[in-house]
Amino acid sequence: MYNNDIIRIENLHVTTATQVILKDINLKIPRNRITVILGPSGCGKTTLLKCLNRLTDLHPQLQVSGKVWIDDEDIFQPNVDVIAVRKKMGLLSQRPYPLPMSIYQNVAYGLKMQGIADKHTIRERVQHYLEEVGLWKEVKDRLHSPASKLSIGQQQRLCLARGLAVQPEIILADEPTSALDPISSKKIEEKFLELKSDYTLVLVTHILRQAKRLADHVIFMYLGEVIEQGTPQEIFEHPQTTILREYLKSGH
Amino acid sequence: MNREKWIEILSEKWMLLATLLMCMLPLSMGIGLLIESMPLLQQYRLGSLIRNSAWSPAEGKFGMISFIVGTLWVTGLSLCMAAPVSLLVSIYVTQYAKPWLMRTIHIVMDILAGIPSVVYGVWGVLVIVPWISQKLAPTFGYSSSGYCILSGGLVLAVMSIPYILHLQIEIFRTIPIELKEVSLSLGATYWETIKHVLLRQARRGIIASVGLGISKALGETIAVLMVVGNVPQIPENIFQAGYPLPALIANNYGEMMSVPHYLSALMFASLILFLIICLFNSVSHWIIYKINRI
Incomplete structure (x- = not known):
């Protein structure tokens, strides 16, 4: 069965002993598109990204529950070949x-x-x-x-x-331009636009303008929860929630 | 000038003075030892002192080679045992072990590092020496009293492990976790990541820790002296007795009586030890410098 969503996440929870990092995440990430995960610092974007190739294994303090399907394979099943999963992702x-x-x-x-x-x-x-x-x-x-x-x-x-x-099939990029000068950032962004014909890109950013330039699909997160998701038009033109409206107003 | 300014200047000068004194120390020690060994060096040729193996102060024979070889043997043996063990332990506790094991290792290291040298010596005499003479040496077809350079190396290895281990654990802990993430996400297994990335990243620190381990092991005296046999000869195998330089100095200092040049010979032995340590330090610094440029 050909599935147009390369990554599907269902009821994903990530907690440490003292706090909840990700709360009940449900997402679909479309193939050969740039999906932008947007949100203020500390809202769990990076942790979400790390769940996608099980780098959470390196952090024993994180407890993960829920399902993450990549190409219709639930990667948190114990018998999954983690190396093969990680090879799918850059x-x-x-x-x-x-x-x-x-x-x-x-x-x-x-x-x-x-x-x-x-x-x-x-x-x-x-x-x-x-x-x-x-x-x-x-x-x-x-x-x-x-x-x-x-x-x-x-x-x-x-x-x-x-x-x-x-x-890889998927490129996971965690604020890849945050340490770069404007010219280097531009080169990376241009590269991303070229790459989406062959790859699925998941880009984490807190830069609103970058999200607008690149996104085909936007996920807005706040304090460990997905608040809204949709096309750039839906998210940027017609925000439904107050939190997102505030964020867009004060955004960079 | 007002009072605060004076204090400012004074305190800075004091610190400068202390730093300069600190830098002068090794030099002054080296020069001091050289001056003290001059009487011997004026009497004998340097080459023959170092090359000769005959040691009999009463007859005026001060050959140093057996002591130099003994020192190198014991130090070398101890490092061959201590370096791999501490490397494996440091990798295991930093990469695989649960946090409680890490805490336990730290406690164990502190205890081992705090045990006085002489206690290690006693342990060596009571445990290692009989084990080597009764079990290990016969297994390999040698007969040995157990007081041999292998005992010295073994006791020394146990003593240097906490020291080297402590440094290596710190080195592995400072490697950013992102490097591991990069390697894993490129499809490497956990072990490949350790082998190709972590060890590579840590190699300078590992060499430095072993280098410091050598310097410390070279000068360790009491525990080695108690188990190594103290026979001035060039050991033919590791089950024979040897006589390292520190043991020579510690055993004989104060008992030179009126034997001519004896004191000077012991000073010369100290000078050799001092130079060997300087040499090892320079070599490990040179290796680190070389690696830096790759």
């Missing part, structure tokens, strides 16, 4: 975290982890994805110098290339 975090190795190896790492051993294939793919994020020309003469020497904008694009190289 992650772009708030600040770039280059792996402690060279530029080349940063992109090659994921390929090697997927069992590709042929040097030639790896070389080709590294070049291809560095070109795809517009970084190849800038780094082709210093592929083997440490990734940490790049500027922060370049690092973020490297992280995008590294995520794309493993050929």
